[in-house]
Amino acid sequence: MKVLVLNCGSSSVKFQVIETSLELIETNSDRTLARGAVEKIGLSDSRLTLEVPGRKPYQEIAEILEHRAAIEHVLRVLVHATHGVLTHVSEIDAVGHRVVHGGERFASSVLITPEVESMIEDCVVLAPLHNPHNLRGIEAARSLLGDVPQVAVFDTAFHQSMPPAAFIYGLPYELYTRHHIRRYGFHGTSHRFVSIRTGKLLGRPLEELRIITCHLGNGCSMNAISGGHSLDTSMGFTPLEGLLMGTRSGDIDPAVIPWVMAMEEITLSQLNAMLNKHSGIYGVSGISSDLRDIEAACAAGNPRAQLALDMFCYRIKKYIGAYAAAMGSLDAVTFTGGIGENSVVTRERSLSGFEFLGLELDHEANRSVPKGAEVVISRPTSRVVALVIPTNEERVIARDTVRVLGGVMPSFAVPGNEAPR
Amino acid sequence: MMGTRELHKIAVIGAGMMGRSIATRCSQAGLSVVVREVTPERATEVREMLERDLEHEIGRWGLTSPEKKAILSRILFTTDTRAILGCDLVIETIHEDFTAKRNLLAELDALLDPATPVIVNTSTLSITELAQGLANPERVLGMHFLYPVTTTRVVEVVKGQVTSDDAFDAARQFARILAKVPIQEFESPGFVTTRVAMPLVNEAAHVVMEGVASAAEVDLAIKLAYQFRHGPLEWADRVGLHRIVNWLDHLFRETGDAKFRPCPLLRKLVRAGHTGTRVGRGFFTYDAQRHRLDRLPDDTPRLS
Numbered sequence: 218m219k220v221l222v223l224n225c226g227s228s229s230v231k232f233q234v235i236e237t238s239l240e241l242i243e244t245n246s247d248r249t250l251a252r253g254a255v256e257k258i259g260l261s262d263s264r265l266t267l268e269v270p271g272r273k274p275y276q277e278i279a280e281i282l283e284h285r286a287a288i289e290h291v292l293r294v295l296v297h298a299t300h301g302v303l304t305h306v307s308e309i310d311a312v313g314h315r316v317v318h319g320g321e322r323f324a325s326s327v328l329i330t331p332e333v334e335s336m337i338e339d340c341v342v343l344a345p346l347h348n349p350h351n352l353r354g355i356e357a358a359r360s361l362l363g364d365v366p367q368v369a370v371f372d373t374a375f376h377q378s379m380p381p382a383a384f385i386y387g388l389p390y391e392l393y394t395r396h397h398i399r400r401y402g403f404h405g406t407s408h409r410f411v412s413i414r415t416g417k418l419l420g421r422p423l424e425e426l427r428i429i430t431c432h433l434g435n436g437c438s439m440n441a442i443s444g445g446h447s448l449d450t451s452m453g454f455t456p457l458e459g460l461l462m463g464t465r466s467g468d469i470d471p472a473v474i475p476w477v478m479a480m481e482e483i484t485l486s487q488l489n490a491m492l493n494k495h496s497g498i499y500g501v502s503g504i505s506s507d508l509r510d511i512e513a514a515c516a517a518g519n520p521r522a523q524l525a526l527d528m529f530c531y532r533i534k535k536y537i538g539a540y541a542a543a544m545g546s547l548d549a550v551t552f553t554g555g556i557g558e559n560s561v562v563t564r565e566r567s568l569s570g571f572e573f574l575g576l577e578l579d580h581e582a583n584r585s586v587p588k589g590a591e592v593v594i595s596r597p598t599s600r601v602v603a604l605v606i607p608t609n610e611e612r613v614i615a616r617d618t619v620r621v622l623g624g625v626m627p628s629f630a631v632p633g634n635e636a637p638r
Numbered sequence: 639m640m641g642t643r644e645l646h647k648i649a650v651i652g653a654g655m656m657g658r659s660i661a662t663r664c665s666q667a668g669l670s671v672v673v674r675e676v677t678p679e680r681a682t683e684v685r686e687m688l689e690r691d692l693e694h695e696i697g698r699w700g701l702t703s704p705e706k707k708a709i710l711s712r713i714l715f716t717t718d719t720r721a722i723l724g725c726d727l728v729i730e731t732i733h734e735d736f737t738a739k740r741n742l743l744a745e746l747d748a749l750l751d752p753a754t755p756v757i758v759n760t761s762t763l764s765i766t767e768l769a770q771g772l773a774n775p776e777r778v779l780g781m782h783f784l785y786p787v788t789t790t791r792v793v794e795v796v797k798g799q800v801t802s803d804d805a806f807d808a809a810r811q812f813a814r815i816l817a818k819v820p821i822q823e824f825e826s827p828g829f830v831t832t833r834v835a836m837p838l839v840n841e842a843a844h845v846v847m848e849g850v851a852s853a854a855e856v857d858l859a860i861k862l863a864y865q866f867r868h869g870p871l872e873w874a875d876r877v878g879l880h881r882i883v884n885w886l887d888h889l890f891r892e893t894g895d896a897k898f899r900p901c902p903l904l905r906k907l908v909r910a911g912h913t914g915t916r917v918g919r920g921f922f923t924y925d926a927q928r929h930r931l932d933r934l935p936d937d938t939p940r941l942s
Contacts, residue, residue: 228668259646259668260712282646464702479939483698484789491699 218310218622219250219303220615221295223288225314225354227346230255230287234295234302234309235615239623242616245417251295251302252611255287265290267300275300284350285357292361312358312367313618315406315610316351318344319371320397324630326374326617329355329367337369343397368618375405378446378629381636383543386454393636400458402450404432407608408440409447411553414606416445418591419549427544429537432608433563434554437462439533441540446631449543451536457492460536461529463506466496468532501525508556508563530566537567541574547601550576553608558586564594568603575600645812646670649722650729651742653684653715656759657731658691659787665712666705666788667816672714672721681715688713694927695788719749727812729757729781734884740768747772755805757781757812761832762888765798765825776802779809782829785877787816794829795820827892828885835870836886836898842870843901846921853921854934861937872930875920879904879913 218238224231231254237247253267263281268274275294281287296303303309314329320340327333334355341348351369358367376384384400385393392398408430415430416423423445430440437460438452451459451467461467469492478488499506502525504514514522541547552564561584568578577599586592586605595603620626647670650661657673664671675681692709695701701709714721722728728750730742739758746756752774758765761782769778780796793816795809806822813820823829828836842860846853857869866873874882883905889898907913907920914920915928923931 261670282644475941479941481698482939484700486789487698487700490701494702494705495699 218619219308220311220313220618221309221358222313222611222614222618223315223354223358224611224614225284225350227350228256228258228260230258230284230291230354231611232291233611233615235612237612237615237619239619239625242619247612247615249611253291253294255281255290257281258283258287263287265294267294269300269302284353285360288354288357288361306362309362309365311618311622312362312365313614314351314355314358314367314369315372315614316369317347317372317403318401319369319373319377320401321377321399323369323371323374324377325628326368326370326614326621326626328621329369333369343401366618366622368614368621370406370614370617372403372405373401375409375629376402376440376447376450378631378634379449380631380634383449385636394638398454399636400450400453402438402440402447403452403456404436404438404440404450405447406610406613407432407553408438408442408450410610410613411551411606411608412440412442412445414591415549415551415604418593418604418606419602421548426548427541427546428549428551429540429547430551430553431533431537431557431567432554433460433533433552433556433560435463436465437467437554437556439536439540441543443544447629449540460532461501461525462497463508464494464497464499466492466500498525498529501528508560512560512562526562526566530563533563533567534570537571538574547574547576549602549604551604551606553606558605558607559588561586564603564605571601576603578603645726645808645815647672647725648727648729648812649674649725650731651722651746652730652732653681653688654731654733656783656785656787658684658688659785660729660731660759660783661713662688662691662709663787663816665709668712669815670712670714672716672725674719674722675715675717678717681717685710685713685715700788719745722746723749725750725754727755727757727808729759731759734760734762736763736768739763743768743772743778747774747777752777753804755779755808757809759783762828762885765796766800769798769800775800777805779805780825780829781809781813782831784831791817791819792831793818793820794823794831796823796825796829798825828889832885833889836882836889839870839874839882840886840898840901840904843874843903846871847901847903854932854937857921858934858937871921874904875914875922875924876928877914878916879920880908883908 220235220237222233222235233252234250235247236250241247251267251269255263255265257263258281261280262278264278266276281290292306295301296306316337318340320343322336337348337352355367411430412428415428416426428442432438436456438450440450441448457465459467498511502511502522504510504522511522511526515526556563564583577596579594579596583594589607591606593602593604648664649672650657651674653673653675661671661673675684692701692706728746732738732742756778758768758780760780765778765780769775779798779801782794784790793813797806810820842856845856853871857871861869883900886898886900912919915924918924925931
């Protein structure tokens, strides 16, 4: 079947058309027919791009003022006589939506019904910058495609298997019961995908594997995956916790926050922007949030770039150690995301010194990872396998859409892992 | 419920401190903004000033360089009046002068589609009086933004005697787009925020003049007592003491109520040119970044 995958942000809609089915999933041979994006929604020079494998990319500039109009444009270009890949929109069998926050209500991808929509609405308070746009995309797709089934795939759902000891904060318990303040974790779709691919590459069933996945991109998070279940993950209530990121601080002593607010006499919104947009690799280096710039600056001998890179890799290493301990054993460490797939030095530095755990990096293999390939970067003698696996969240969304419609979508929740009420 | 008017493009006439701040907030909210100024030199100058305002906010971690770029990309600085045709709403922020505002309203009234709301940014002038004699006086209403518009969470939306519900609803919708709480008010001198704040400043000045306590101690007492961000005198310095005196004069004239009679100390400072942070001196002294230089030792941030 043909699935339209939509990822609706505040001013953008990313899309893919993916041909997939339960059989194609089994053989890993589903394929992307077209991908693209509408950017700068709300402006007079919004841009629609479309890439079809084997063709020259197509682009148009138009005034696209809201999500409905954006999706309307997408559908029009998909059926365009020369640029399109469909003859009629009725060829779209289903729509899969990325939804950022499913709170505690969603431990699986689900068919979108009015009830599901109102539950996603309930989660807006947890992700005010994301969920409203996801909802707008759902409404728009419904109004344009009628009763084509739509499925929601949540960034948080995979982590709903975490036990309370991993997701409750050491704060007054009322904050959890009143305001749902707990760790949720993000990037679940990506961690799940690369852990499944890791199992396939190792040729072993997921149930018997202890895997650490490192999704290192614009945002960075790590996941301890034990027997296919997310046991712990580094992002928390928001995507600010955990690793050092491009512009986000990751873990800090929370006492720093009131201190800084008092000393600098800044407002809540300035503080929030400071932690999310002025910190991390950018804040420490003072150069850039892009690790490629940092690596170049390190080569030129810039000490603060060096420090930022040291901190970035050190924290990944710390989490690997922690998660190996949490799982009691370790079979594989998998890198994904823009940095995870492309930064030789990040992989090398964060995996150094793990011989005591049975992980021996193959430096040569690590240096020569072909773009887009799934490869092992540890030595044949290494007890723990290190891998690079490109992520593909859109494909997971398309696959989940097929699974939900086929009635074979499992829940990630683990019975007994509910927190006390 | 409010109307479902489309608001995508707005015009700001006059880019003083307030106009720039409004334009910034509108652009941040994703609206396209046309800023009209009187001369090309002035248009260039205000663009540069806005860039400096944004740089300052980057320094306070409130904004990033890409966000600054995005904000500027949505604002057109022009002297061409035709550029405001096609705007969904027009807001004027020229200086607080009755005749100037009235002439501008007449110009806009003749130019714009009758359904386009025209918002007067004023804290003292009468909306009804300003709109009198226009072909479409019902489109005129007041919005009193408070500086800095980028962060204050409130705006007063003021209905004149003939303002239409449609225009009023559009203004409230506009406020919500800017993520501000619209306080609905009927026209009255000083509206709510100015009228309530002025006696506080005036009384603080009287206390200082009577020698009850020094300006610094009066300010610190009120600031700490009521957990204000600034004491009333430093706040007045930041607003500009000449403005404070104008507002008090106006409220006194309109109401005849002695509580609004400006304290002589305020007048004295204004006559000496000590009008506040912008000149570096008012009740207190300030550096070029408007940081106060003469804080008392006890006036330091504390966690408890």
